[in-house]
Structures are given as structure tokens and as C-alpha cells.
Amino acid sequence: MLYIFDLGNVIVDIDFNRVMGVWSDLSRVPLANLQNSFVMGEAFHRHERGQITDEEFAAAVCDEMGMALSFDQFAAGWQAVFVALRPEVIAVMKQLREKGHRVVVLSNTNRLHTNFWPGEYPEIAEAADKIYLSQEMGTRKPEPEIYLKLLQEEGTPADRAIFFDDNADNIKGAQQVGITSILVTGKETIPAYFANNPC
Known part of the structure; x- marks a missing residue:
């Protein structure tokens, strides 16, 4: 997955x-x-x-x-x-990779922020196979193009992908291209999802 x-x-x-x-x-x-x-x-x-x-x-x-x-x-x-890293999510990402799954980050971001957070939070790059950034892709969430570009790059069909985002519009955009999408409403969302859906 x-x-x-x-x-x-x-x-x-x-x-x-x-x-x-x-x-x-x-x-x-x-x-x-x-x-x-x-x-x-x-x-x-x-x-x-x-x-x-x-x-x-x-x-x-x-x-x-x-x-x-x-x-x-x-x-x-x-x-x-x-503000601060969510270590519980970093732990989940690492566990997924250890089990053979592909783990990527997809962020609407900009050069000012990407000049800052990778150095501040090196754990993110360590826990992900790849980081996809809107500024480099020329499109942003919730535009369908960004999800389709990511899937094409990964060589993965939409029904083999699961997406976590805190923005309801971004969730809808991913769902429109067939990606299972989970709205993150708090720090407990992701750990709870994997407790209920072990992979």
C-alpha cells in the first residue's frame, strides 16, 4: 500500500x-x-x-x-x-515502512517554509520514502492534478493508496480521483485509525 x-x-x-x-x-x-x-x-x-x-x-x-x-x-x-513534531505519527510512518509499505508526504507548501522545516524536523525525511511539495509540482491540493501526478510518479493505482489530511477540501479532492482519504481532526486520529485497521 x-x-x-x-x-x-x-x-x-x-x-x-x-x-x-x-x-x-x-x-x-x-x-x-x-x-x-x-x-x-x-x-x-x-x-x-x-x-x-x-x-x-x-x-x-x-x-x-x-x-x-x-x-x-x-x-x-x-x-x-x-509548533512541534507529532512523534506518534512519525512512529506510525516508520512502522509502515518496516512492514514494506511505501510512505510519502504530500504538502501544500512554499520555498520560505521548505527552507526552514527540513532542518528543524529532520525526522520527517527520515520517516518518509519521498516528500512531494506543491511548489515543485506546479499544482496544489485539492486540485486533482496533484494527486494524479503523485500516483503516476509512485506507479500506484488510486485504490492502493490511503491519504491523511486535516483539510476537508483536500480530502474531497483525493476522493474524487479514487484515493481512500481520512480527515485528521486531532492528534489521536492517525494512531486510532491504525489501531482499528492494522496493516
């Missing part, structure tokens, strides 16, 4: 309020204002597809949110999204 794991709030806890907190401190824009104006809009999506640079993304977000930040200040806040 091919097991596909999302990154944020599946393998690593993330919290965008931490990002807003840093940006608020650096820009002096009230936190509530930033929280109200932050949206994952077109610039966000284009950045995840690798269609715009980090600098273009930072400028667009700062403009949308009324923040006067340098690129380094923006990046400092952007990296603050990562």
Missing part, C-alpha cells in the same frame, strides 16, 4: 496565530486587525504552486494586510507557524 501524509497539523502542529503575533509585534498593527485581514487568497495559492517568488508573495501579503515589514521580518513571522 501507498500511505500519503499531509504535513501541517498531521505530522507537525502548525498555528497561524503565532505568525500573526510576530507580524503584529514587528509592524505595530493590532493583532486583531491582522487576524481579520489574513486570507489564503490568490497570492497564497500561486506561491504554493511555485508561480511567484518569496519576495513577491511577501510584498502581496504585506500590501493586503497593511503591514510595513522588511522581507526578513516577514519571513521571521512566516516561519513561526511551526
